[in-house]
Amino acid sequence: MKNLLLLWAGVVSFWMDGAWGQSGTGFQITNVALVSGTNRRVTFPGAVDSYFILERGGNLGSFPVMPTMALGTAGSQSLVDGSALVGRAFYRVRKVLLLTPRDSDGDGMDDVYELNRPTFLNPLNAADAALDFDGDGMSNLVEYFAGTDPAVPDVPGGHLIINEVDYDQAGTDSASFVEILNVGTTPASLTNLALVLVNGNNNTEYARYNLSPAGSFLAAGQFLVVANTNVTVAAGAMKFVPTGVANTDWIQNGPPDGIALINTTTLTVLDALSYEGSIMAAVITGFPGTVNLVEGTPFAGADTNDNIYSLARRPIGMDTNNAVADWTLSTPSPGSANP
Secondary structure (H helix, E strand, C coil): HHHHHHHHHCCEEEEEEEEEEEEECCCCCCCCEEEECCCCEEEEEEECCCEEEEEEEEECCCCEEEEEEECCCCCCEEEEEEECCCCCCCEEEEECCCCCCCCCCCCCCCHHHHHCCCCCCCCCHHHHHHHHCCCCCHHHHHHHCCCCCCCCCCCCCCCCEHHHHECCCCCCCCEEEEEEEECCCCCCEEECCEEEECCCCEEEEEEEEEEECCEEECCCEEEEECCCCCCCCCCEEEEEEECCCCCCCCCCCCCCEEEEEEEEEEEECCCCCCCCCCCCCCCCCCCCCCCCCCCCCCCCCCCCCCCCEEEEEECCCCCCHHHHHHHHEECCCCCCCCC
């Protein structure tokens, strides 16, 4: 009881709109009380346009623990810390507008999205992103970015995207790769598919690798890494070393250059990336007209020759058809989730 009294007797801290304050000014913690034995209940003014995160620390300078959070309500509101109390505790309540949510557990899904689905999502548990609540083959995280309902099974179907590209390393570019991911709900056929590389200097195809020899299908959520023999991929991923792929410099460095995943039978582009510039009129052999490799606004980032970066969709599978929103510089991770 003495530890809680130390909290009450001290300055009650809070966080609102990025500014520190003290008890008695604006938004504030109004009460801290013991409930059900040792649980601590923190009370404060609620608001329906916000949600609230309870933060705890051992001193007023640091609040590293987030015991709980909740959507805001009208009137007085409380959050309860039911974890074991070791030593003294100081509490802070963070008020966050619903329109600008945080991702407190860093799992790729925002807090409000998870708070609205309490049956199977927890904004303080990163592990739930990889789960598949509705059993349709798409993880909760993939459904978040696909805009589908993670509680309702989706109509089956494979969906292949280019998920990561590493074309530039130190020296002679000996570890280049293109990573393809099936973000769909069922296996996707690799029959009649090809990976096409486009030279931005003349907008023409300079290499093509048929993917059928890699296997008949790519399972839902599985990676296919097209690479040379120098690249090691994560367990569970498929690796394909096409005939003719050199151990050095097999993907051009731009600027600009491009990659397209195509169906050679229907003459359609499944996905594309133009990097280090815009290729908007690519000539792909067999296609009746030119092809725009830019999705939405071009991504301006560039791979570097230092073995540190790749171009990757982050979070994994992000595909809004707007390159500037979907792509980022990342750490190379062939055959696994982009860090």
